[in-house]
Amino acid sequence: MALEFEARDFHPRGMQIRDLHVIYQTNQGEIPAVNGVSMAIAPGKITGIIGESGSGKSTLAMALMNAVPKPGRIVKGSVVVDGAGDMLTIDKKIRQKVRGRDIGFVFQASQNSLNPLIRVGKQVLDLGRSHNIKDLRALLRRAKELLERMGMDAERILLSYQHELSGGMRQRVGIMLALVLEAQVVILDEPTTALDMISQASVLEIVRQIHQERHLTTILISHDMGVVADLADNVVVMYGGELAEAGSTEEILAHPLHPYTQGLIRAIPRISGPLDQAIALSGSPPDVAALKVPGCLFASRCPKRLPKCENSRPIYEAIGSDRYVACFRGTEHD
Amino acid sequence: MSVAESTPVSSKIPHVPKNRATFLHTAWRVIAKKPGRMVGLVIILFFTLMAIAGPYLYPRNLPINPNAIYAPISWKYPLGTDFEGTSNLALIVTGARYVLFAAFMAALFTVVIGTVLGLVSGYYVGWSDSVIMRITDFILTIPGFPLLVVLSTVWNFGQPVAMGFVLGITGWGGLARAVRSQTLSLRERGFIEAARTLGLSPFHILFKEILPNIASYIAMNLLLAITGSIYAEVGLFFLGVVPFQANNWGVMLNLAVFSAGAMSSVQALPYLLSPLIALLVLTLGVVLFLDAVDELFNPRLKEA
Amino acid sequence: MIDVKNLVKVFTAKKGVLGHDAIEAVSHMSFSIPGGGALSLIGESGSGKTTVGRILAGLEVPTSGDIWIQRVNVMTLPPAERRTFLRQVQLIQQDPYQALNPARTIEQSLEDPLKVIARERGKNGAWIQSRVHEVLLRVGMDPGSVLNKYPHMLSGGQRQRIVIARALTVEPKVLVADEAVSMIDVSLRLGVLKLLKDLRQEFGISLFFITHDVASARYVGEDGQLFVIYKGQVVESGPTDEIISQPHHPYTQALLSAVPVLKGLEDPGPDRFIPLRGNDQEQVPDTACIYEPRCPFAQAKCQKERPVLQGAGHAYACHFPVVRRVVATMK
Numbered sequence: 001m002a003l004e005f006e007a008r009d010f011h012p013r014g015m016q017i018r019d020l021h022v023i024y025q026t027n028q029g030e031i032p033a034v035n036g037v038s039m040a041i042a043p044g045k046i047t048g049i050i051g052e053s054g055s056g057k058s059t060l061a062m063a064l065m066n067a068v069p070k071p072g073r074i075v076k077g078s079v080v081v082d083g084a085g086d087m088l089t090i091d092k093k094i095r096q097k098v099r100g101r102d103i104g105f106v107f108q109a110s111q112n113s114l115n116p117l118i119r120v121g122k123q124v125l126d127l128g129r130s131h132n133i134k135d136l137r138a139l140l141r142r143a144k145e146l147l148e149r150m151g152m153d154a155e156r157i158l159l160s161y162q163h164e165l166s167g168g169m170r171q172r173v174g175i176m177l178a179l180v181l182e183a184q185v186v187i188l189d190e191p192t193t194a195l196d197m198i199s200q201a202s203v204l205e206i207v208r209q210i211h212q213e214r215h216l217t218t219i220l221i222s223h224d225m226g227v228v229a230d231l232a233d234n235v236v237v238m239y240g241g242e243l244a245e246a247g248s249t250e251e252i253l254a255h256p257l258h259p260y261t262q263g264l265i266r267a268i269p270r271i272s273g274p275l276d277q278a279i280a281l282s283g284s285p286p287d288v289a290a291l292k293v294p295g296c297l298f299a300s301r302c303p304k305r306l307p308k309c310e311n312s313r314p315i316y317e318a319i320g321s322d323r324y325v326a327c328f329r330g331t332e333h334d
Numbered sequence: 335m336s337v338a339e340s341t342p343v344s345s346k347i348p349h350v351p352k353n354r355a356t357f358l359h360t361a362w363r364v365i366a367k368k369p370g371r372m373v374g375l376v377i378i379l380f381f382t383l384m385a386i387a388g389p390y391l392y393p394r395n396l397p398i399n400p401n402a403i404y405a406p407i408s409w410k411y412p413l414g415t416d417f418e419g420t421s422n423l424a425l426i427v428t429g430a431r432y433v434l435f436a437a438f439m440a441a442l443f444t445v446v447i448g449t450v451l452g453l454v455s456g457y458y459v460g461w462s463d464s465v466i467m468r469i470t471d472f473i474l475t476i477p478g479f480p481l482l483v484v485l486s487t488v489w490n491f492g493q494p495v496a497m498g499f500v501l502g503i504t505g506w507g508g509l510a511r512a513v514r515s516q517t518l519s520l521r522e523r524g525f526i527e528a529a530r531t532l533g534l535s536p537f538h539i540l541f542k543e544i545l546p547n548i549a550s551y552i553a554m555n556l557l558l559a560i561t562g563s564i565y566a567e568v569g570l571f572f573l574g575v576v577p578f579q580a581n582n583w584g585v586m587l588n589l590a591v592f593s594a595g596a597m598s599s600v601q602a603l604p605y606l607l608s609p610l611i612a613l614l615v616l617t618l619g620v621v622l623f624l625d626a627v628d629e630l631f632n633p634r635l636k637e638a
Numbered sequence: 639m640i641d642v643k644n645l646v647k648v649f650t651a652k653k654g655v656l657g658h659d660a661i662e663a664v665s666h667m668s669f670s671i672p673g674g675g676a677l678s679l680i681g682e683s684g685s686g687k688t689t690v691g692r693i694l695a696g697l698e699v700p701t702s703g704d705i706w707i708q709r710v711n712v713m714t715l716p717p718a719e720r721r722t723f724l725r726q727v728q729l730i731q732q733d734p735y736q737a738l739n740p741a742r743t744i745e746q747s748l749e750d751p752l753k754v755i756a757r758e759r760g761k762n763g764a765w766i767q768s769r770v771h772e773v774l775l776r777v778g779m780d781p782g783s784v785l786n787k788y789p790h791m792l793s794g795g796q797r798q799r800i801v802i803a804r805a806l807t808v809e810p811k812v813l814v815a816d817e818a819v820s821m822i823d824v825s826l827r828l829g830v831l832k833l834l835k836d837l838r839q840e841f842g843i844s845l846f847f848i849t850h851d852v853a854s855a856r857y858v859g860e861d862g863q864l865f866v867i868y869k870g871q872v873v874e875s876g877p878t879d880e881i882i883s884q885p886h887h888p889y890t891q892a893l894l895s896a897v898p899v900l901k902g903l904e905d906p907g908p909d910r911f912i913p914l915r916g917n918d919q920e921q922v923p924d925t926a927c928i929y930e931p932r933c934p935f936a937q938a939k940c941q942k943e944r945p946v947l948q949g950a951g952h953a954y955a956c957h958f959p960v961v962r963r964v965v966a967t968m969k
Contacts, residue, residue: 053793053794196850197850197851198913202912223823225824249902254903254969271882271897272966280832284795284826285823523736525747527731528729528731528801531697531724531729532728532808542742549741
């Protein structure tokens with residue numbers, strides 16, 4: 001371990017998110033992208049956040065780093081990272097240090113998160129310099145270790161440009177960049193979108209192994225229930241900027257309570273069992289106008305809606321230990 | 335909504351209103367959005383009107399006034415007078431037609447030739463592309479201005495169409511190259527391949543699939559080509575290498591500088607400044623209006 | 639129906655002044671799909687599966703081989719006739735964001751091919767209008783709300799439905815779906831898959847389904863064929879359900895292992911393995927098994943001799959075929 005890193009305890013860190021509100025200012029008015037989200041990210045666990053496009057999950061991810069892009073704006077709430085403080089109120093300089101050193105972020109595989117004009121190795125050095133790391137040799141050594149750990153030819157990768165790497169390799173480089181400063185909380189935003197099945201499985205396997213080895217706290221954001229169900233310990237379901245359901249993965253998969261969660265699970269095609277179990281989720285994700293209805297956001301697509309679902313919005317509340325749901329039918333259905 | 339299970343299948347065809355007549359409506363909304371665009375539009379309309387109606391406002395031979403040679407600015411002569419005592423305003427107004435018409439023709443030639451050749455050469459990669467691009471390179475290497483000077487010794491530029499044709503024929507090279515490169519990237523896009531598998535004709539693909547996607551670019555080039563051509567022709571007349579046949583802003587500049595000595599004498603200054611200001615205001619109008627063009631032709635920017 | 643015999647596609651890339659570098663993207667592939675049937679082609683990116691689809695749709699010309707559609711050999715048709723004839727094969731592309739012209743409304747995009755057909759058959763504008771409505775309703779879209787829209791106003795799933803509707807305007811006999819759902823939200827994928835599956839039965843369309851996801855392939859074509867392709871070569875082929883339950887080739891097993899396991903609902907197969915080594919582009923000598931560099935079960939023979947695809951019905955190209963239980967089972 002490099003000397004300039006202060007002795008850090010390797011107890012996994014958790015995160016507490018309270019009443020987080022993010023709005024987007026558009027020409028159609030203010031859109032609540034994240035609307036009153038509260039949750040605790042369990043230390044040392046993999047938490048999966050699942051939602052469709054437009055559910056606010058990526059905005060939530062950026063809000064956790066206090067890095068919501070314009071025209072978005074965090075209006076309210078707190079994001080407390082154990083040992084680092086509230087990301088929304090700490091000093092800007094400290095916050096920039098926290099990003100990268102305490103919290104690592106892995107961008108979508110389809111996005112070009114790497115600078116196309118700079119070799120990977122140089123980007124590692126740039127990252128180190130921006131965090132005032134003096135022993136850059138040790139940093140490069142750690143980058144190599146990580147790359148080799150992920151089954152890659154580290155020397156070659158560090159000398160490569162982005163376009164010389166395949167999608168799966170780029171994603172591993174992204175994970176390396178997120179972890180090279182010894183971050184203990186890692187946020188992965190759609191890490192396997194645009195990857196084919198085998199690359200996806202190997203990236204997920206790498207995330208799983210590194211998570212265990214380094215006692216990380218991992219947040220996995222995805223639209224793919226399969227990916228979350230395979231990797232995560234806990235699942236949080238987002239819909240229209242709000243939380244719909246949360247619980248342990250086994251619980252959510254085996255006994256989903258929210259009709260939306262039930263729909264998501266049923267919509268996964270499987271490779272075993274009868275085919276007619278798979279049923280398409282009807283309708284489209286709510287659009288801007290639909291977010292302003294007084295009732296439940298899912299009501300228009302819900303096969304189990306009640307008359308009152310149209311008029312008032314159910315409260316997201318605990319119904320057991322670490323089990324939450326926002327539905328009037330609460331525990332009553334299967 | 336959009337899901338099979340929830341859509342009632344009706345045998346009747348519901349009437350869907352067409353929205354094609356609303357282009358002018360959309361255009362108006364886009365332009366009215368920013369005051370700068372409105373100013374640009376007003377300026378362009380003002381000069382267009384001047385070009386159309388200008389010559390009818392004055393007698394064929396503009397009155398001269400020997401008592402008011404190089405007269406200063408006054409109510410009677412809002413822009414002063416020239417060496418014969420003719421109102422500068424009348425000269426500007428009657429001269430606008432040649433300047434604008436020639437420039438418009440030049441821009442039209444540039445855009446039509448450049449767009450068609452660029453589209454064809456970008457879509458049919460192969461020998462036709464090579465031939466067209468060699469011609470384009472040849473055109474690009476011809477220095478247009480000196481060519482005009484040479485041509486003017488054998489050709490009479492009394493008709494604005496002739497002037498516009500020569501300016502256009504030497505000016506399309508750059509646009510052709512740009513349209514070609516845009517076409518090259520568009521032809522690989524999914525919707526072009528889809529059009530091919532659907533059995534749509536190359537003519538359809540070029541002019542209905544590709545062209546609308548570069549329409550804003552071409553419209554911008556049309557406007558820029560107009561200003562460019564105005565400068566080129568005014569420059570020719572200013573240099574005096576083209577025989578003076580009609581009233582023209584370039585002729586005014588030439589006479590102001592070389593005959594009236596406007597560079598050294600203050601009294602001829604209005605004579606020099608009036609065509610310059612006309613050019614400046616027109617260019618300003620075009621530049622202000624350009625801002626609206628992109629939004630007008632780009633469907634992505636249109637609101638839902 | 640469609641019949642393909644010994645399809646080969648070699649791409650040549652200029653390699654400096656010294657000559658050309660030839661890459662065999664598709665190697666001696668044969669298959670047939672009956673009317674209303676389905677064949678799924680499964681493989682990673684770069685396996686050549688997209689090239690096969692583009693050849694069928696007439697966007698690439700094969701180096702050699704024969705393609706029979708409705709008992710006509712496409713390769714012997716003169717180019718102009720081939721163009722019209724291949725209208726019967728429609729391609730659904732991966733990216734619904736690129737497949738629709740951003741500068742044209744949905745109505746314009748759907749009308750274009752219909753105008754061509756109307757001219758051929760002497761139909762009028764009312765016929766075009768009724769066909770536009772018919773295909774839109776068939777893919778589950780409300781004509782009134784989408785006809786005047788531009789593609790950017792629609793979601794990925796809606797766009798893919800429009801693309802399918804556009805393909806239906808020319809009454810195709812073969813649909814080539816190239817990763818047709820991989821860019822759509824998982825929650826909306828099943829709806830599009832169901833549509834493709836239903837079109838097979840309803841119009842007798844042969845579906846050529848290109849994917850990297852075994853589960854989608856099973857959903858649209860459980861009763862059809864499954865071809866597993868690696869670096870342009872078919873390594874295993876046979877009835878879909880048989881291959882999923884009895885995979886013989888290690889690459890097929892890797893693909894099946896890669897399907898996520900739903901914790902709480904499923905137990906992973908006891909032999910499941912996740913290959914960590916990526917798909918590298920290095921050339922394998924002609925004398926070795928193409929999968930040897932990545933195969934966790936490779937033996938000495940695999941480097942010396944390339945296995946050939948053999949077997950009637952269910953065929954595989956492996957020297958040491960072993961059935962491994964890699965598929966997750968329901969709890």
